[in-house]
Amino acid sequence: MYEEFRTAVNMTAGELEKWLKSQESREVGQKKSQGAESVGHDSGRKIIKLLHTRKGDLTEADEAHMRKVTGYVHRHLAQRPPGDVTETKWRYSLMNWGHDPLRK
16 A cells, blocks of 8 residues: 555655645645635645655554545546646646646
């Protein structure tokens, strides 16, 4: 599971932290209520914590979130829209989950 998570999350903790502070990051994703933080933005904060956690110190809850992240990234990559995705909500949403689809 850890290796799949590290493959799905291709942004560093620092890159993700910087991204989550951006306006674009806060404008995308599903929100539980008006003005609330999006599910992906919340996940991004959890991912940063996971990236700073040693593999041997991961809890069952951490591993469950890692599975959720991996599943989300794989599902949304399969829904890539046509054309240039550089400034799209699709890309921004994936980046909230720690994956930049433009990264090689």
